[in-house]
Amino acid sequence: MEDKLLLSIMQKNARIKMRDLAAVLDEPRENVIDKVTELEDKKVICGYHTVINWDKTNTDIVTALIEIKATPEREFGYDRIASRIYKFEEVETMYLLAGRYDFALIIRGHTMQQVAHFVASKLAPISGVTETVTTFVLKNYKNSGIVMVEDEDGKNDRLVVTP
Template sequence: MREKILSIIEKNSRIDFKELAVLLGESEETVINEIREMEKENIICGYHTLINWDNMEEEKVIALIEVKVTPQRGLGFDKLAERIYNYNEVDSVYLMSGGFDFTVIVEGRTMKEVASFVSDKLAPMDAIQSCATHFVLKKYKDHGTVISDPKKDERMLFTF
């Protein structure tokens, strides 16, 4: 039942407990207790709202930063990740396999603000070997939700 609950609330965290219980064929009380238990166990870590910032006047810039590091002896990657994720600008930090160690997702109001974060705070850290910053130009789908509908071709067909 846990996986079914998680699959449903991952797509719609605002679903009513009563509706969720009906979908699962369980009592509302059982569903509420299961969700509360998963919150206590830190399986459910929070509830988020997906916002299409492109439809707002206020701009938001998102960057994915590939970070290569030298892990600290005895501390590994965890302490370094903690130092990075404690910055307010940082939205997410992932330990990666492959050619770099972390993907750091940063949000700012402008590209300059994000670039300043990288040059003034992230890159100067002792364990950082290199950073490669990639700016998100357009979101098409985010967290399983299509953000940008494809434009329809409104040209008229003309034949001879």
């Protein structure tokens, strides 16, 4: 059984039933269950998430992208600085970058002030952090491969690609 195909299917639909996944992979259900368990144990599959369109709820959610410049530490590089940052519950996603900035974060809060407070009181004071740039998300068009908006026809279908 090819891990890449199994993972690709599960990434698109984490709720797929094991019997359906087994049918697509043309493998016995028990083998698929064992493989998924193995991939979970190895932390290849790290979690299962629901993609929520917060714009369609009565909940105020502010999303911000934060770019960070940092000075790497001798013997540890960026890893210790990253560890101090990704442990904050506000941080949803964190990347090490090659380019103008060293890290990119995605964080969520209930207000712009809450995000600003996080940056000013928790992020900026970290030893090694030399600069932050915060950009607030105005509209979410696509999230984790899922189109979050409707077109003029009231649909959110993906474009059809033809050869």
